[in-house]
Amino acid sequence: MRNANVLGITDGTPIQGSSIAAPTTPVPTSPSTAMDRMVARLALRLANSPPIALVLWDGQELAPAGRSPAARFHLNTRAALYRMLRNPELHFGDAYSTGQIDVEGSLLEALEEIYRAIHARESDRYASTLRWLRSYRQKNNTILKARDNIHHHYDISTDFYRLWLDQAGMQYTCAYYPAQTMTLEQAQIAKMNHVARKLMLKPGETLVEAGSGWGGLALHLARRFGVRVRSYNISAEQVKFARQRLKQSDVAELVEYVEDDYRNITGEYDAFVSVGMLEHVGLDHYRDMGRVIDRCLKPQGRGLVHSIGRNRQQQMNAWIERRIFPGAHPPTLREMMEIFEPNEFSVLDVENLRLHYSRTLTAWLDRFEANIDTVRSMYDETFARAWRLYLAGSIAAFNVGALQLFQVVFTRATNNDLPCSRMHIYRDHP
C-alpha cells in the first residue's frame, strides 16, 4: 500500500530513501484517462479551486484556470487521486506522508492557498452541506487503519521533541515574540514571563499548574518569580524528565511534579495556570475543569488558561485529528466561557497571540528540517513527512486565521484586589 514514489520532486528538501522507507520501485500505473482528468478537476473544484496544479502519474498536468500555480501536487498513483476525492483532508495528509503525493514548490504556500480557498467556501451558503458530506465521508476508510494515531504507532520519545523545541524550556506551546529579533529560546522565556506578569505572581505565593509538559514553565516561574509550584501531568515520561531537570536546579524545594490527572488537584492556591492543555480536555469536560479551578483557587486567586482556539466553531482538520492529536478541539471563546461562567469567574483579560504561534511553528519547522536525517533514522520517511506536513499545515492555519491562540486571565467575581491598568505586564517590555 505504501509507495514512497519520490521522483526527486519535493518541497525544497529532497527526500532520500530512509532506513525504513517504502518500496523504491513505483507500483506501475496505467496512463491517465479522460475520466481520471475529470475527477482531478472535480477534486480541485471541491477544494474551491485553489491555485494549485495537479500533475498526474503519467505527467499530464492540470493547471488552475487563468493564474499561475502556487505549487504543483504530483499524484504518483491513481489511488491517491480517488481517495482524495472521498476525504480530501485525511487522504491528502496520508498520501503526502507515504509519498503518494509530492509537492513541487513551497509546501507552506500551497497549504495556505488551500486553507484560504476552503475557508472562502466554508463561509458561503454551501458550507453546512459540505461539512455534512465530509463528516459522512470521514466514517469510511483510511490508509493507515490500525495506526490511526501516529503517537500511538511510533511511541514518540522526548529525544524527538528535543531536536526541534527550545533548548532551555522544552515548551511545546506558543512562544511570545514582543520583538521581531527574538530567538525561539528568548521568545519562550518571554512567554513564561508574560504569563507570570498577567498572573501578578509574587514571591512566596503558591501556583498550581494543569498540564506540565516537560516542566519548563513550573521551573521557570519558581526560579524567576519565587513561587511554589505544584504541577500535574499524566505523562510518566514527561514527569520523569521534569523531575530529573528539577533535581539539577537550585529550586528543587519550590516545585513538585505530580503524575496525576488535573481533576485530582488538591489544595488551595494563589494562582492557577494551564498552558496548552485545554485543546486536549474536550468540550464535555470544560465544566469539570471550571469546578476544579473553583475548588483550588483562593478568594483573591488569579488564573490563566492558554489555548489554541477558533473564531467560530469548526471541525478539527480530519488528518491532524486522526493522526496527530486524537480528540483535540480548539475552542471558540464562546466555548471557553463554559469553564468560567458556571463558576462565575470574572474574565479580566483576553489576548490573541495568533501570529506568535505561526512564528513559533516556523522556528520549530526550521529546526525540524535541519534535523530531518536524524528524524528519519529515529523513525522513517513516512513519519518525517507526516510531521513536516503537520508543522507546515499548522503554520498555514495560523497565518490564514483558521486558528487562534487565546490567553485568558480570570479571577473570582468578588476579588477587588485588581491593578488599575495592565501596565504591570508591560513595564519591562521591549
Next chain:
Amino acid sequence: MRNANVLGITDGTPIQGSSIAAPTTPVPTSPSTAMDRMVARLALRLANSPPIALVLWDGQELAPAGRSPAARFHLNTRAALYRMLRNPELHFGDAYSTGQIDVEGSLLEALEEIYRAIHARESDRYASTLRWLRSYRQKNNTILKARDNIHHHYDISTDFYRLWLDQAGMQYTCAYYPAQTMTLEQAQIAKMNHVARKLMLKPGETLVEAGSGWGGLALHLARRFGVRVRSYNISAEQVKFARQRLKQSDVAELVEYVEDDYRNITGEYDAFVSVGMLEHVGLDHYRDMGRVIDRCLKPQGRGLVHSIGRNRQQQMNAWIERRIFPGAHPPTLREMMEIFEPNEFSVLDVENLRLHYSRTLTAWLDRFEANIDTVRSMYDETFARAWRLYLAGSIAAFNVGALQLFQVVFTRATNNDLPCSRMHIYRDHP
C-alpha cells in the same frame, strides 16, 4: 400614593422638601402587629439576611441576628413592607424614590450588603426557583404604573446630565483611571485615548461610531488622532448638542454626526467603535450588529465594542430595567460572541474595566449630590431620590462584581497587519 415622608433620616445628605415634593404630612398608619413583624423578618430572609435593620413605621426595630447593621431601613408605611415582599427589587426602588423608605447610614454600603447577600443566594441551588418566582411576580403591580420609564416621564434634558458628567466630553460611559489621582475629566480623556490606541488609529483614517452620545468621543478622536469620524445616533437632542459643539471646534470638517440608527450605517471604514451602546441593543439584534460591522469594515479594519457586562447570565435589576433603562441587557462574554462569531471576526483583546466604572459612578454621584438642589428644582424629590438610588446601586453592583465592563477589540480573520504586542497601548501610560 406618593408619600415623601422624610423624617430627617437619610443617607448622609438630608433631604429637604423640594418645590414639587409630595404631601408633607405622613399618612397615619396603625401600630405594627406581630404579623407585620413576621412579614418584615421574612422579607429580610428572602434577601438572604443582609446585615440591615428594619425600622417599622411605629419605631419598632428588627435588627439582624448576631451582628451590627450596616444601615437602618425605615419603612414609613405598612404598604411599603407588603409591596417589598411581592417584588423586592422593584418596590424597594420605588419606595425609596417616593420616600416610603428612608435609609439611615450609608446607602452605598447598604446596597453592597444587599447585592452580596442576594448574590450568595443566587449562587445556591434555589437560584432558578427564586428567579422564576421573581419573573412571575414582576408581571404584577407597580407604584408608578403609567410612568414606568423615568426618562419617558420626566423628559430628561442635557442640562441635567451636564450637572454631573465630565465637563469636557459629556461622556455617559465608563472612564479609565490608570492612575489613582486622576479627576473624572482626566479619566474620560484617558478612556478615549485608550480606545484610540487599542484601535491603532492613524491620522487620515476613517472611523464610524455607533451611538455618539453627546459626541465627545468622535470630537476627541478627530482632534487628537486626526481621523475622519462619522457618528450615528438616534437622539435628536444629542445630535443637536454635538453639532453645536463641533461648530465651535477646529475639526468641523473631520466629524459628521448622523441622526440615524446604526443599522443604517453606509460606507467602508478603517475602524468601527461603539462605546456604551450595546447594553441597549438587545440580544436579539447582536447578529444584526455583527452584519453591520461586517458590511462597513475594510479588510484591515479594526473594531472596538465597549459595554457593561456580566460574568454569567442574569436578569437585569427589575427597578433599573423598569424605571431607568427599559430593555437594557448587560451581556456575558459568551453572549457578546454572537456579534463576532457568525461573521468570523477575530477577537484580539478583551479588557475588563469593572472597578473603573465604580470610580466613574462615584465621581458622578459626588457631583450629583453637590447639585442635588438644582436637580430638585429641575424635577422633584422623587426624581432626585430615584437617580441617587440608581447611581449608588450601580456603584454597589460594580463593587461586588455583579456587573462588569468589557472592552473588546477585534478584526477580520484574515488581517495579518497586527502589532507584535499590546505595548502600543501602554507607551505613554502613567
